[in-house]
Amino acid sequence: MTSLSQALRWATGELTAAGVETPENDAVLMAGHLMGLDRGEVQAKAIIGADVPQGFEPMVQQRTQRVPLQHLTGTAPFRGIELAVGPGVFIPRPETELLVELATQRLRADLAEGIGRPVVMDLCTGSGAIAAAVAHEVPQARIHAVELSDEALVWAQRNLAPYKRVELRQADATEVPGDLVGRVDVVVTNPPYVPDSEPPVSPEVTDHDPAMALWGGGADGMRLPVAIIRAAAQVLRTGGYMVMEHAESQADAVHQAYEGNGFTSVELHHDLTGRPRATSAVLAAGEPESDGPDVNHHQHGVQQ
Structure with missing residues (x-):
């Protein structure tokens, strides 16, 4: 390969043969x-006959082994910011940007109503993607980002360091922090929710995303999401807002969990592909009802 254009064509062919979903895009991004x-x-450089960048071929060979592109570049774009990612942390997906859109809409509405410094909790923050994006877009917000995994916490610390209004807490998202009971305006979460009955098949996921970031618990994957909704009902103020990402198959179960824990105004939201992606709700006045069995908190990881 004597030119960049030749190298890109070669890489696209290699990645296609390896089953990579976006071979041409990945080749260009690696270059x-x-x-x-x-x-x-x-x-543009390929058109004018630029040279092949050093290290391109071995990087392509790693990608053919289905090492995630983001692990090779060390970054993942999310909602207009660049996040540091790598082994040990869940790679943020574009569809999760919907959560940020919904949360920021609510926060701006709160600010318009005179809430000077709205309080946000990002449960299962993982890389810190949601917390960083919300902090970037609504700098008035005070954000508590919660993560249990030691490995993910390293990446979250790096990504959240620029945002002084974000407090990173190492804790279980299913437990209720006493200092925040009834004080939070918005809870946003992309929890582990993959059902045991719907295992992922992509090698990038099965071989590289941390298991504790994927599995929600049980055949329907709802054990952790339900426990997180129950905990959120304790930290939110009356009228506070929650939005949770979930699998397509879990929309009805999430709706029921919200209603069983004192929420009202439950609304399903679809991503850009038209798939049911997230459900939001508002905490009503009164005590939430019990919804399902208790969770043994420390047997489950929480990571975004």
Whole structure:
């Protein structure tokens, strides 16, 4: 391979043969990472016959082994910011940006109503993606990002360091922090929710995403989501807002868990592909009802 254009064609063929879903895109992004250029600049360089960047071939070979692209570049784009990611943390997905959109809409409405410093909890923060994006877009908000995993916490600390209004807590998202009971305006969470009955098949997920970030517990994957909804009902103020990501198959179960824990105004939200992706609700006045068996908190990881 004597030119960048030849290298990109070769890489696209190799990645296609390996079953990578977006081979051409990944080839361009890897070249761009090595060259310090964006996608358009790489394509322009290819047209004028630029040289192949050093390290391109071994990086492509790693990608053919289904090492996630984000592990190779060390970054993941999310809602207009770049996050540091790598082994030990769940890679944030574009569809999770819907949670940020919904949470920021609610926060801006709260600010318009005179709440000067709304309080947010991002439960199962993982890489810190949601907390960082909300802090970036609503700098008035005070955010408590909660994560249990030691490995994920390292990445969250790195990604949240620039945001002084974010407090990172190492804790179980199913437990209720006493200092925040009834004080939170918005809870947002992308918890582990994969059902035992719907295991992922992508090698990037099965071989590289932490298991504790995936499995929700039980055939329907609802054990952890239900426990998190129950905990959120304790920290939210009356009229507070919660939004949770979930699997398509869990929409009805999440709706029921909200209603069983004192929430009202339950609303299902679809992502850009039209799939049921998240459900929001508002905490009503009064004591929540019990919803399902207690969870043995410390047997489950919580990570986004």
